[in-house]
Amino acid sequence: MATACPPLSLQPAYLSGRSARARRPPPAVRCSAVGEVMAETAAVGTAEEPLLVSAIKGRKVERPPVWLMRQAGSLFHGIQYLIASSSCLNRDKCPFFESYQLLCERHPSFRERSENVDLVVEISLQPWKVFKPDGVILFSDILTPLPGMNIPFDIVKGKGPVIFDPLRTAAAVNEVREFVPEEWVPYVGQALNILREEVNNEAAVLGFVGAPFTLASYCVEGGSSKNFSKIKKMAFSEPEILHNLLQKCTTSMANYIKYQADNGAQAVQIFDSWATELSPVDFEEFSLPYLKQIVDSVKETHPELPLILYASGSGGLLERLPLTGVDVVSLDWTVDMAEGRKRLGSNIAVQGNADLAFFLGQKSS
Numbered sequence: 001m002a003t004a005c006p007p008l009s010l011q012p013a014y015l016s017g018r019s020a021r022a023r024r025p026p027p028a029v030r031c032s033a034v035g036e037v038m039a040e041t042a043a044v045g046t047a048e049e050p051l052l053v054s055a056i057k058g059r060k061v062e063r064p065p066v067w068l069m070r071q072a073g074s075l076f077h078g079i080q081y082l083i084a085s086s087s088c089l090n091r092d093k094c095p096f097f098e099s100y101q102l103l104c105e106r107h108p109s110f111r112e113r114s115e116n117v118d119l120v121v122e123i124s125l126q127p128w129k130v131f132k133p134d135g136v137i138l139f140s141d142i143l144t145p146l147p148g149m150n151i152p153f154d155i156v157k158g159k160g161p162v163i164f165d166p167l168r169t170a171a172a173v174n175e176v177r178e179f180v181p182e183e184w185v186p187y188v189g190q191a192l193n194i195l196r197e198e199v200n201n202e203a204a205v206l207g208f209v210g211a212p213f214t215l216a217s218y219c220v221e222g223g224s225s226k227n228f229s230k231i232k233k234m235a236f237s238e239p240e241i242l243h244n245l246l247q248k249c250t251t252s253m254a255n256y257i258k259y260q261a262d263n264g265a266q267a268v269q270i271f272d273s274w275a276t277e278l279s280p281v282d283f284e285e286f287s288l289p290y291l292k293q294i295v296d297s298v299k300e301t302h303p304e305l306p307l308i309l310y311a312s313g314s315g316g317l318l319e320r321l322p323l324t325g326v327d328v329v330s331l332d333w334t335v336d337m338a339e340g341r342k343r344l345g346s347n348i349a350v351q352g353n354a355d356l357a358f359f360l361g362q363k364s365s
Helices: 049-054 071-084 094-105 110-114 116-130 172-174 186-199 213-223 229-236 240-262 278-285 289-303 318-324 337-344 356-361
Strands: 015-016 029-031 036-037 136-137 155-156 160-163 202-210 267-271 307-310 328-332 349-350
Touching: 036 229, 049 202, 049 267, 071 337, 094 116, 110 116, 110 155, 116 136, 116 186, 160 213, 172 240, 186 202, 186 240, 202 240, 213 229, 213 240, 213 289, 229 240, 240 267, 240 278, 240 289, 267 289, 278 289, 278 318, 289 307, 289 318, 318 328, 318 337
Parallel strands: 136 202, 202 267, 267 307, 307 328, 328 349
Antiparallel strands: 015 349, 029 036, 155 160
16 A cells, blocks of 8 residues: 555554644654655653654654544444455454444444443443554544534434434524533543543543534534535525524534543544535635634633544645644545645644555455
8 A cells, every 4th residue: 555654554543743833843753755754763652641642742752653533433333344345354353343242232322322421431442452542532423512502313323313403594593502511411521531541641532523514514414415415505595594503513612622621632633524525615615714713712722732633535625724723634545645744734743544445455454
């Protein structure tokens, strides 16, 4: 597999260094244009600061940190797909597969698994106990805050997210409330606190939220979509309604990030999964300003909290992503690392990027 940095497993987060904004020292590991890793003598992550956080902040580290960006549920389905697709893999040799499958049988509802403190902690820790990555990501969903915003939803097996009453009118959007995490998702705060104790800085504990445009897409479309016709129709025919919804999502997600940070998250990833359905010009109107607003709000109260932005298939938007003010931009496997670094500039960290399907052809993997 040709990549500008070492290929890593299961949609990992490899952090390529940056020159820091606030006179931070340059990181010790960086990517050359031809894919070599050039390392200087560097300190390891300390007991006070996990390796991943040190790398994000531009400190010298002994090696690039690796973490599984896919949380336990998604990772399980990835392993399931690989086992079904390849004779090289054996489910009996993967204890993670077995333990998560049994847990799903006992608790078939995704929302039950993701809204129960004990289950959230157990599932969040499963990949870490098996693979020992440098990051542990909270088991949750980007739609978890929706009920607290007066937007009922469920996740239906075989269908995915379902918004019971899609938001397609001004009146419907006006009913959306500001999300107060302490009232609606106390289990998230409790789980993050427990994870910090369990992991004990051997890895970074990461939280995550959905970006405003992505959340709005689910709410307007009524769930997942192939062509996003409903939200695009709103954007182009009634933009004021969409902007109202985006602003409500922005305020709520800024609140949610701060809440996660206050309860132990050492970095937070913002998923703008559907932003790449927008043209670059439309991204500048319907996504970029709201992402920037979130970052500005969080940095005002939590200036040291690393923020990571991931937008799947973002090759056409790369130069615009650093304008949000985030600390790290995630690249998927469709973007060459060296090219991504060149286009993003040197003042931001970069993570990514291996294709999970790589393992279909590797018996040794």
